[in-house]
C-alpha cells in the first residue's frame with residue numbers, strides 16, 4: 383500500500399524554484415552583457431542569499447533538508463548501488479549531484495563578487511583585491527559557468543530518466559512537497575516548519591547579501607538579539 | 620619645394636614605420652588604447668548608470684568623444700602577424716585564433732565604431748537615460764570582441 387508522505391518542506395521548495403529562476407536569470411544576463419550587467423549582479427546576489435539560506439537550512443531545516451540526512455557517505459553509496467538503499471529524501475547519487483551543484487554555484491558567486499569585465503562592470507568586492515587577481519577570478523568565473531552547464535544538464539537528464547524510464551516522478555514532489563511511498567517507509571510524524579528557524583535563516587541570508595553590498599546589518603541585528611536575550615532572561619526569572 | 624617634399628617623405632616614412640612598427644610597439648599601442656577606452660567607459664558608467672546624481676555633462680561628453688576617437692583610429696592596424704604571442708606592457712591576451720577570424724572581427728569592429736559614434740551624438744544631447752541605453756550597446760560590442768578573441772585569464 384502506498385501512502386502520501388510529506389518529504390520536502392516549503393522553504394526548501396521555495397529555495398529550489400527561486401534558485402532555478404535566479405540561475406537562469408544570471409546565466410542569460412551574464413551572456414548578454416551591456417545594459418544587463420546590473421541585473422546580472424542582482425540575480426547573482428539573489429543566488430548568494432539563496433545559497434546562504436540553503437547552507438543554514440541544511441542544519442536547521444526539516445528532516446530531509448538536512449545535510450546529515452542525505453550526505454552521500456561511502457556506505458550509503460554502496461548500499462544504493464547494491465539496491466539496498468530505502469530512504470525517503472535524496473538518494474545518495476542524487477545527493478552527490480545536489481552537493482556538486484551547490485559547490486559550483488558557491489564558486490560562481492565567490493568569484494563573481496570579485497570579478498570585472500574590463501568594460502564597465504565589477505562585482506561589489508572588486509576593490510578589495512588587486513586587478514590581476516580579479517582578472518584571474520573573472521576567467522575562473524566563466525570557466526565555472528561551463529561546469530555549471532554540464533551539471534545542470536546531468537541533473538535535468540537524470541530527472542527525465544527517473545520520470546520516463548523508472549516511472550518515478552521527482553518533479554511533482556518538488557512542487558507539492560509530497561511523495562507517494564510504500565507504507566513501510568512513511569515516517570511516523572511529520573514536523574511542521576519552525577517559523578522562527580525560517581526567519582533566522584532569512585535574516586542571516588539577507589544580512590550577508592546586504593553586507594557584501596556595503597550595508598551594516600549588525601546595526602539592526604544587535605538590537606534584535608538584545609530583544610531575544612531580554613525575553614529569554616525574562617522567562618528564566 | 621624640394622625641401623618640403625623631402626620633409627614630407629621623411630615624415631611619411633616615419634609614420635609608416637610607426638604604423639607597422641616592431642610587433643612589441645603594436646601590442647603596446649593596442650594595450651594602451653584599450654586601457655584608455657576602459658578608463659573612459661568606466662567614467663561614463665559611473666556618471667550615467669551607477670550614480671546619475673553625479674552626472675557631469677562635460678566629463679561624459681569628453682569621455683564619449685574619447686571613445687569615439689579611439690574607435691575610429693583604426694585599431695585593427697595594430698593586430699599584425701605574430702602579435703598574439705608577443706609582449707607589450709604585459710604578455711598579449713590576443714588569441715591566435717584571431718588570424719582565422721579576421722572577417723568576423725572586422726564586422727564586430729564596424730559595429731563598435733557605429734555604436735561609439737552614436738554614443739558621441741547621444742552624449743552631446745545630455746539625456747542621461749538615452750546615454751545609459753546607448754552606453755549599454757557600446758559595452759556589448761566590447762564584450763563580443765573579448766568573448767571571441769581575447770584570452771581568458
Ligand code: HEM
Nearest residue numbers: 408409412413426427490491494495497498499505520527
Ligand atoms: C554575486 C554574484 C555574481 C557576480 C557579482 C558576477 C559578476 C560577473 C562579472 C563581473 C562577469 C564578467 C566577467 C568577464 O567578462 O570576464 C560575469 C560574467 C558572467 N557570469 Fe557572473 N557573477 C555572479 C554570479 C553568477 C552566477 C551565479 C552565474 C551562473 C549562472 C553567473 C554567470 C555568468 C555568465 C554566464 C557570465 C558571462 C560569461 C561570458 O561572457 O561568456 N554569474 N559575472
